[in-house]
Amino acid sequence: MSAMIHPTAIIAEGASIADDTSIGPYCVIGPNVSIGSGCVLHSHVVIDGHTSLGSGNEIYSFAVLGKAPQHTRYEGEKSTLEIGDNNIIRENVTMHPGTAVGNMKTVVGNNNAFFVACHIAHDCILGDNIIITNDAMLGGHVEIDDFAYIGGNSAIKQFVRIGKHAMVAGMTGVTADIIPFGSVFGSKALLVGLNLVGLRRRGFSRDQVSELRKAYRLMFAPEGTFSERLDEVRGIYGENEEVASILTFIEDGGDKPLCHPERVDG
Numbered sequence: 664m665s666a667m668i669h670p671t672a673i674i675a676e677g678a679s680i681a682d683d684t685s686i687g688p689y690c691v692i693g694p695n696v697s698i699g700s701g702c703v704l705h706s707h708v709v710i711d712g713h714t715s716l717g718s719g720n721e722i723y724s725f726a727v728l729g730k731a732p733q734h735t736r737y738e739g740e741k742s743t744l745e746i747g748d749n750n751i752i753r754e755n756v757t758m759h760p761g762t763a764v765g766n767m768k769t770v771v772g773n774n775n776a777f778f779v780a781c782h783i784a785h786d787c788i789l790g791d792n793i794i795i796t797n798d799a800m801l802g803g804h805v806e807i808d809d810f811a812y813i814g815g816n817s818a819i820k821q822f823v824r825i826g827k828h829a830m831v832a833g834m835t836g837v838t839a840d841i842i843p844f845g846s847v848f849g850s851k852a853l854l855v856g857l858n859l860v861g862l863r864r865r866g867f868s869r870d871q872v873s874e875l876r877k878a879y880r881l882m883f884a885p886e887g888t889f890s891e892r893l894d895e896v897r898g899i900y901g902e903n904e905e906v907a908s909i910l911t912f913i914e915d916g917g918d919k920p921l922c923h924p925e926r927v928d929g
Contacts, residue, residue, distance in 0.1 A: 669706075681718070696729065699748070712760050713741055717748035717773070725755045732759035732785035734803065740767065747773040747791075758783040765804055778815070790827070799831075808843065810865060812858070824919070826912050828865065830858040839920035842909050844875060847922050854883070854922045871905060878906040883924050 667685040668674060674686070677694035686692070686704045693711035698704075699718040707724045710716075714729030722728070729744045731737060742761040745768055752758075756777045761768040765786030772791040781799045783789070790809040795801075799813045802821030807813070811825050814833030825831070826843030837852045846858045857879055862872050878900040882892055893910065900906040913921065 687724075693729070712744060714744040714746070714760070716746045719749040720746060720752065721750075722752045723754045723756075726752050726757070728752070728756075728758045729760055730757075732762055732803070734762050734764070734785055736764050737762050737785075742785075743768045744771075745769070746771045747775075749774045751776045753777060753779045755780040756782070759785045761786045762803075772809075781813075784821070796833070810861065812861060822919075824912070824916060827908070828858055828861055830861055837922070839922045840912075840916050841922050843912055844879075844905065844909065845922065852922050854924045856924075867905075874900065874903050875905050878903070878909070882909075885926070889923075 666680045666682055669686060669688045671688045672686045672690040674680065674692045675694035678692045679697040681698060681700040681702065683700055684698050684702045687706040689706055690704050690708045695713045696710045697715040699716055701719045702716055703721045705723045708722050709727045710729055712729030740763045744758055744760040750771060750773065758771065759769060762785045769783065769785055769787050771783065771789045774791050775789065775793045778796045780797060781795045783801050784803040786804045787801050788806045790807060792810045793807055795813040796815040798815055799817045801819045804822045805819050807825045808827035810828045812830045814831050814835060816834045817831050818836050820838045823837055824840045826841055826845065828844045829841045830846040831837055831841070831852070832848035835848055835852050836850050837847065839852070841847055844857050844862065845854050846856050847853060848855050857875055859872065878896050882896050884892060893913065896906065897910055
């Protein structure tokens with residue numbers, strides 16, 4: 664079976680297109696693009712650069728993938744954009760490849776949903792089962808772990824890390840790392856608790872959620888220093904898998920800023 668390519672689509676010589684891929688009207692595919700099995704490109708999609716897509720991806724009109732990154736030090740290096748399987752990429756989404764000042768690649772995992780007009784900048788690393796909603800913007804070098812949710816019109820500062828199962832509310836500006844399972848909100852993101860709705864939807868038991876809540880309250884209690892509270896959490900809950908993942912995330916961040924709850928004095 665040959666690929667279903669609309670006669671108005673422009674496919675450059677050298678592009679690799681799987682036999683069962685569907686490419687709609689007025690799409691433009693560059694010479695160094697690879698598109699895997701079962702992908703569907705609706706009309707007016709542009710894919711360029713050294714971009715690879717796995718299988719089962721669906722890309723909607725006016726999405727632009729793999730064009731040169733918005734970075735003043737980009738000099739045309741052969742960096743890549745690597746997209747996994749079964750992603751939904753809606754209208755006007757933009758994704759850029761990596762740069763030499765980063766890790767030379769932007770990576771998108773599997774089973775993600777990118778809603779209208781969101782932007783994935785150069786050198787971002789995204790895991791699986793992430794939802795990024797309308798008009799959300801990721802700066803360069805952002806890392807987002809599995810099952811995170813990014814609300815509409817949010818802006819994620821470059822180099823920020825967002826842990827697994829975290830939630831960013833709509834219209835939130837994120838300038839510091841977000842712990843796994845955390846929920847943030849505000850023009851400058853503040854930690855407002857755990858993503859309890861997401862945890863329940865993904866099958867975490869009542870006992871798991873209860874232990875996470877106890878550890879969270881201790882971790883961000885007002886008494887003592889943050890490092891002292893981390894040591895206390897480690898001593899009490901260190902064997903708990905979910906709590907351990909939060910502690911590891913914080914340790915891996917080194918001296919990077921971390922979203923905290925709002926301080927209440929008095």
